[in-house]
Amino acid sequence: MPELPEVETTRRGLAPRLTGHRLVAMTVRDHRLRWPIDAALPAHLRETTLKAIGRRGKYLLFDFGCGTMLVHLGMSGSLRLVDTQEPASRHDHVDWVFSPGRLLLRLRDPRRFGAVLWHTEAIEEHPLLRHLGPEPLEPGFDGRYLFQATRGAKASIKSVLMDSRKLVGVGNIYASEALFGAGIRPRMAAGRLTRDACDRLAAAVKHTLAAAIKAGGSSLRDYRGASGELGHFQIEAKVYGRGGAPCRVCHTPIRRIVQGQRASYYCPHCQT
DNA sequence: ACTGGATCCTGACTGC
């Protein structure tokens, strides 16, 4: 499941192949995603031209001029360009065919937590986007913002990092990785972070996400790029999924805890 | 206003 780097890598893989192409057909095999896919969407989109593919947080925004198609990959979704002859398998729920070139874009989502939505008003006012926090890789997100945004918060810093109203794009894996990078324990109350800790954490979030994008969004086990290639595994997790294994810095065993039903990992020596 | 928990769904893996 895609966190911001995987979504951005997907966007960068698709945009040059699809931008400027005309959608000639859309096939919905299973409309039961997180929200049902609008049965009228194929008719809305037919014969429209894809102007651009944008991203807000983990949402991909396909701009067709007359409206925007939002795609969220949920926990298990992927978008790939495949050969038009390739038969659809069990969890391939949606196909889009673009011309010229007969390019076939295919959405696969076994757990069906993803979404495909259509919006014709200003996209930034969409109910799912309106309350989103800043993009972590843009200048609006920095230590000063993080410090201000966490004052008075009793919640753990890890849950704040994953709260899309405070900050978009950071999921369970990169939250643990960024906290390791900043030397902060995941259970630390967000409101108790010093300004210096916020500076370190904002920098670690940016660094962690940027490095993962640079590596092709490849830190996830079964992540595949826009053409279906496996991730490169160029980013080794420092702590995520490494409970009991020695810290790569100090060799202390990495701890696994559960916060809000999600696993968190940290080094009890490097993180305080 | 915040916060934590339950929830949607399927597949992969572990241990008996």
Next chain:
DNA sequence: TGCAGTCAGGATCCAG
């Protein structure tokens, strides 16, 4: 080998 139980990358909704 089979089967039950556990865990998984998200984010909304709801109760306290």
